[in-house]
Every structure is written in C-alpha cells, then in structure tokens.
Amino acid sequence: MFSEFLADYNYIVVIILMMTGLYVVFASRNLIKKLAGLSVFQTSVFLLYITISKVSGGQPPILEKAYAKDYAGLAPETLIAAAEGAGKAAKGHGYNLDITYSNPLPHVLILTAIVVGVATLAIGLSLVVRIREVYGTIEEDQIEKADYIYNLEGTAD
Amino acid sequence: MHDPHVLLRVISKFLIPIIALFALYVQFHGDYGPGGGFQAGVILAASVILYALIFGLDAAKKAFPPSWVRIGMTIGVLLYGGTGVVTWLLGGEYLNYSVLAHEASHGQHYGILAVELGVLVTVTTVMIAIFYAFGSRQPETDERDW
Amino acid sequence: MAVSLNASSVAIPTIALDIGLMALLVVVAFAIVRMRSLFAIVMLQGVYSLVCAAWFVSLDAVDVAFTEAAVGAGVSTVLMLAAMLLADRKSEPVPMKRQWGPLLIVLIAGAAMILAVGDMPNYGAANSPANSYVGMDYIARTAEDIDIPNVVTAVLASYRGYDTFGETVVIFSAGLGVLLLLGLNGNAGRWRAKPNGHRVFRPSAPAAAVSKTSDETKPNETKKRRGRPRKSKASTPDGGDK
Structure with a gap:
C-alpha cells in the first residue's frame, strides 16, 4: 500500500495544489x-503534464552526440560492436538515440501554454484595472x- | 545631488546590456540547448522592463519607443505567417520548411530560425506593450484632475 | 553516460529533493489561501512559480523550467504588481459561512481526482500511453528530419508549427486586447461607464491634461463616438419601413 502511494505521490500532491488554487478562485472575493x-x-x-512526461532514468530531451571517446579503451570485439552501433548512430546524424530521453511533447504543449497564460493574465x-x-x-x-x-435607481441618468 | 538609488542604477546599467545579450544567446542557441523564441522574447522584454523600473517609464519610452511596439507586434506575426507563405510559394505545404534549401534538414534550419525570430519579435513587443500600458496608467482618477 | 543509466544510485537524493520542493509548494499555496495582503499574495505567487521551475528541472523539462522562471516568476509578477498598484493593497476577509460551499466543492472534486489516480500510469513509467507513441517518435525522427539536438525546439517550430503559429496569434491578440483596454500610453477609455451600459464621456483625461495635443483631439473623438449611435438609430427605421 505504501509503495503504491510512493509511486503516485506526485499525482496526489499535484491534485492538492490544483484544488488549493481552485479554492482561492472560488472562495476569495477579491479579483x-x-x-x-x-x-x-x-x-x-x-x-501534472510534466509529471506524466517524465521517464524514470531519462534525460532532458536534448539529443546527445555519439562521441568517439565512448569507444576508447574497449576490447576489439566490443569495439566492432560499438562501430556497428556508431554506424547506426550515423544514420541518426551522429546523435546517440540509445539513451532514454523524457517525452518532449508535453514540454512543447506546456511551453506555449505558459506564455499564453501570462498573456491571458494580462x-x-x-x-x-x-x-x-x-x-x-x-x-x-x-x-x-x-x-x-444602480438598478434600483432606474436607468434614468 | 544625493541619490538614494545610485547603487541600483549603476549595477542595473551594467546588467541590462548583459541581459539583452543573454536573450540573444538564448534565441540563437535554442537549437542546441534549452531556449527559443518564447524565452528569449521574455528575457529581452525583461531588460526593457528593468530599465523602466530603475530609470523611469519616460526614459524607457525614449530607448524603446511605443511606435516600435505597435509595429513589432504585427511584424512578428507576419514573419511567422510569411514563412509559411514562402514555403507555399516554393511548392511545399504551409510551414513545411524542407523546401527552403536544397537539403531538407538545411531548409528546416532556416525555417526554424525565421519562425523563432517571429516569435521573439512578437513576444518581446507584446510584453513591453503590456508593461507600458499598465505602467503609464494613472493610479487614481481624482476629481481635481478634471 | 554510464552514470545516467545507473538510476538507483541517483534515485534517493532526487526523491528527497522532489519531496522537499513539493512540501515548499504546498506551504506556499496554503499561505496564498490564508494571506490578505495583496502584495504578499503576488510575491508568493512568484515564489510558487520559481519553485515550480526548480521542480521542472528535476522532472527533465529544462525548456519549460526556463520559461516558467522567466515568465511566471519574472514578467507575471511585475504585471500583477503594476495592476495591484492601480487597484488595491488589501483584500477583505471572507466570512466563514461563505467559505463552506467552495470548500465542499473543492473537497469533492479533489476526492474524485484522487480516486482516479489509481488508473494513472505509475510515475516515470516508460511504457505509459502518453510516453509511447507520438512523443517518442519525435525523438527518433528529429535527428534525421531536422538534425538539431533540441527536440523541444524541433517539435515546437517544425512538427507543430501550426500550434505555435496559433499561440503567437493568441499572444498578439492578448497584447491587442490590453492595448484596447488600457492604451499604450495608459489613456484608453477615459470615460466612466455606467453599470447597465450608459456611457458618460469625459472629454479631458488626466493624461491629456499633460499634453495639449491630445487634449485637442479628445473632444473630436468624443463627438465622433456620440454621433455614431444617432446615425445607426436613423438607419434602422428606414430598414424597417422597407
């Protein structure tokens, strides 16, 4: 039970924060x-969106170069295997796609939402005012x- | 004359060009690291806003005239939309940058550069416009002012 | 690179950092509920955004963290301070009997959402629906299609260019709306609106008193605006006769 809670604590905290914000919107009478x-x-x-996009053990979605120094000091057999891997990476224009990256799509959605949020706030x-x-x-x-x-007084100015 | 904010003025005068430079770094380094038009636009606007906060709104309006704001808002959106029209005329779909150069990925680079520039101009000028609008509003409309 | 794959060694400090940031966020949010000084509320809202930005970095969203720090903690705080300066300094207390209704709604909605948490994918699951299809395709294809390292920029400007164009137009129109409501020089709409729609024009505004040129243009504007309804009134009976 506790481990289940630990797996989901992010969602619960985000829900508490969301409801706090909603409560301020509902209850406060000051604009x-x-x-x-x-x-x-x-x-x-x-x-909430960014929490969903996180992949455990992942990196920020900025592609890493497949550096040559990764293959230095390895045994010949692994070097051949690494060279094959490098060939595969060269197909990806020299980027290392074997690393786990976090999901970039929610980041894009939220990035624009933040700026639109400040515009609507203005x-x-x-x-x-x-x-x-x-x-x-x-x-x-x-x-x-x-x-x-004013309405009691009527519309006459 | 004794100025209580002399330290603030000196330090911010030193910092404002660096903030503007950092905005340009964020803009043009956005392909390789975190950053892009939205962030750079906000940072560039923040440099003008800081100038207005320290040296007064009139000085800021001399440095960045309100007419620039009005023009910049439209130019940014037109730059973005115009990129799409150019790709259209070159035979691709709307906002398909691959047709901008011989090699598809180079075309994408040019397209992203143009589009991010449009976003930068729009976000910067809109943020400055909003700040000018709020900042130059008279706080209280007193009856004696009429 | 081998270090990043060894997740278990990194996990404990990261979880401690996450829990610390979350606790800070909850404290700040509750403080916003309890506070009555608008200045404190506005500043706490900036603090909330900044702590959120720190958590975004911990969640691998560096671009979002950057934007949140610049926009949420910087510009929006400045804007709210400027608006507060034009409006009020303190909010009045809300009587307790008027708080039960919102509290009840919020508690029911929160309980419903917490019940739904069981159906959500686990935190950090790589094979959850949100992380399986299109998002990961963007990572796989950016290197070939666009050849820039930052996938977020690639998706933002190229794959989802329409989206970003729409957002740019939204920002443009929001700026336009603020300029229509307040004016670039802070002198738009210096008339006193009556609550049910009657307009009483004030020909001279405080801003207009400073410069003579705008003082001269104001009465003309007022005449023009006053003339418009009369014209439309004259035109509608004609249309009705025909």
Missing part, C-alpha cells in the same frame, strides 16, 4: 487574489452592491 489563485491552479496543471488584470476605475473597488461584494443600487 486580484482570484487571479493569483487562477495562476496557481494553472501552474499546477502544468505540473487581459484579466487590465479588466480588473478598468473595473477598479469605474466602481472604485475590486471586491466582488461591493461591485454587486453598486450594481444593485
């Missing part, structure tokens, strides 16, 4: 705090109250 919570939530989702913040200029507050309760009072 900037809400956006900070949204940012935490977003970063936790990135963590939109949200500028909306908050405009709301503050019109209502004089960024607390949701007071904004709702101002709207309610």
Whole structure:
C-alpha cells in the first residue's frame, strides 16, 4: 500500500495544489487574489503534464552526440560492436538515440501554454484595472452592491 | 545631488546590456540547448522592463519607443505567417520548411530560425506593450484632475 | 553516460529533493489561501512559480523550467504588481459561512481526482500511453528530419508549427486586447461607464491634461463616438419601413 502511494505521490500532491488554487478562485472575493489563485491552479496543471512526461532514468530531451571517446579503451570485439552501433548512430546524424530521453511533447504543449497564460493574465488584470476605475473597488461584494443600487435607481441618468 | 538609488542604477546599467545579450544567446542557441523564441522574447522584454523600473517609464519610452511596439507586434506575426507563405510559394505545404534549401534538414534550419525570430519579435513587443500600458496608467482618477 | 543509466544510485537524493520542493509548494499555496495582503499574495505567487521551475528541472523539462522562471516568476509578477498598484493593497476577509460551499466543492472534486489516480500510469513509467507513441517518435525522427539536438525546439517550430503559429496569434491578440483596454500610453477609455451600459464621456483625461495635443483631439473623438449611435438609430427605421 505504501509503495503504491510512493509511486503516485506526485499525482496526489499535484491534485492538492490544483484544488488549493481552485479554492482561492472560488472562495476569495477579491479579483486580484482570484487571479493569483487562477495562476496557481494553472501552474499546477502544468505540473501534472510534466509529471506524466517524465521517464524514470531519462534525460532532458536534448539529443546527445555519439562521441568517439565512448569507444576508447574497449576490447576489439566490443569495439566492432560499438562501430556497428556508431554506424547506426550515423544514420541518426551522429546523435546517440540509445539513451532514454523524457517525452518532449508535453514540454512543447506546456511551453506555449505558459506564455499564453501570462498573456491571458494580462487581459484579466487590465479588466480588473478598468473595473477598479469605474466602481472604485475590486471586491466582488461591493461591485454587486453598486450594481444593485444602480438598478434600483432606474436607468434614468 | 544625493541619490538614494545610485547603487541600483549603476549595477542595473551594467546588467541590462548583459541581459539583452543573454536573450540573444538564448534565441540563437535554442537549437542546441534549452531556449527559443518564447524565452528569449521574455528575457529581452525583461531588460526593457528593468530599465523602466530603475530609470523611469519616460526614459524607457525614449530607448524603446511605443511606435516600435505597435509595429513589432504585427511584424512578428507576419514573419511567422510569411514563412509559411514562402514555403507555399516554393511548392511545399504551409510551414513545411524542407523546401527552403536544397537539403531538407538545411531548409528546416532556416525555417526554424525565421519562425523563432517571429516569435521573439512578437513576444518581446507584446510584453513591453503590456508593461507600458499598465505602467503609464494613472493610479487614481481624482476629481481635481478634471 | 554510464552514470545516467545507473538510476538507483541517483534515485534517493532526487526523491528527497522532489519531496522537499513539493512540501515548499504546498506551504506556499496554503499561505496564498490564508494571506490578505495583496502584495504578499503576488510575491508568493512568484515564489510558487520559481519553485515550480526548480521542480521542472528535476522532472527533465529544462525548456519549460526556463520559461516558467522567466515568465511566471519574472514578467507575471511585475504585471500583477503594476495592476495591484492601480487597484488595491488589501483584500477583505471572507466570512466563514461563505467559505463552506467552495470548500465542499473543492473537497469533492479533489476526492474524485484522487480516486482516479489509481488508473494513472505509475510515475516515470516508460511504457505509459502518453510516453509511447507520438512523443517518442519525435525523438527518433528529429535527428534525421531536422538534425538539431533540441527536440523541444524541433517539435515546437517544425512538427507543430501550426500550434505555435496559433499561440503567437493568441499572444498578439492578448497584447491587442490590453492595448484596447488600457492604451499604450495608459489613456484608453477615459470615460466612466455606467453599470447597465450608459456611457458618460469625459472629454479631458488626466493624461491629456499633460499634453495639449491630445487634449485637442479628445473632444473630436468624443463627438465622433456620440454621433455614431444617432446615425445607426436613423438607419434602422428606414430598414424597417422597407
């Protein structure tokens, strides 16, 4: 049971972080705090993706050159085998494809998502700034109250 | 004149060109190590933002005029899309860089370079634009200002 | 190179580092929930991003860590500080009776997700569905097709060029949206909107008072904007008659 938990502890921590961010979005009535919570939530989702992409014993997905020094000081038989391996690597333009690399696809997805995240955050913040200029507050309760009072007074300006 | 931030000014004046240089390193070394247009764009924008934070927004607007921002935003996207159009005209699919040179992998190199440059220009100028927009907004609209 | 294959010798310090970073993340996230000073919240959000970036390095995602450190901890913190300066310094406390509902929802959603964890592939599994097909194909084919070492750049710019083009356009339009909402010189929309849509234009803005040229253009703009609804009102009855 404990080993099972140890195998999955990453997911559980990420879920706790995600729910913390979501809680801030739901419970807080301040718009900037809400956006900070949204940012935490977003970063936790990135963590989930990157956790999935990890391959144990793997390297970052930057291809390594198949260096010649790897084959120095080996017995002739292994050298021949290594030369065959090098021929195979030469087909891959001299990159060593025998190493385990982590999965690059989630990295690409999250890389762009981070930058898009900051762009959308900027939109949200500028909306908050405009709301503050019109209502004089960024607390949701007071904004709702101002709207309610205004609607009671009618549409006549 | 006594300036309380003289240390900050001297050190950041020394650091800002290095940050900009590092952004270019990240941009053009992106094929070989971690990095690329997105990261380089943000770092280049960070150098301008740091300049604005230390020396004031007006000085930053002299160094990097807002008109550049407006032009750069569009040029970046057009550079990216234009690369696709060029590959189109050369007989390949949209954004298939293999047709850009005689050898497919060389064409891919050129294509990635052009596309990353487009991303760099867009991200840099958009980040600077967002910072300018927030930074030059007046904090409070007081009634006495009307 | 032989060292990297010997995973068991590296595993123990890595797990300790991971657990330390996770504990830090949980502490920072809970602190964000409890804090009321917006300045502290914004700075803690930057700390959260930076610790996340450290964990990304531990998870082999160096490009993502780089981006997260530059964007999440750098630019987004600066933006949130700038917005905070324009808005408010403190958030008001939320009464406890209004927190039970969100807490209940979050607990139910979290419990459902933790139940689903049993179906997820084990951490670091090389043969999980996510790590089996297209991602590993990219690694195998990048050396031949594109001939650059960084597979992430290759996938980003070449294999998934359409995606990245879309993201670039999204960033462009987000920048456009901010410029429309706030203005490049911070003087867009200096009118006071009424909550149900009535607009009351303020011809002179604080920014316009500084320079005379923009002061002269503002009233013209206002007239033009005021003229537009009248024109559309005049055109709609004509269309109705026909």
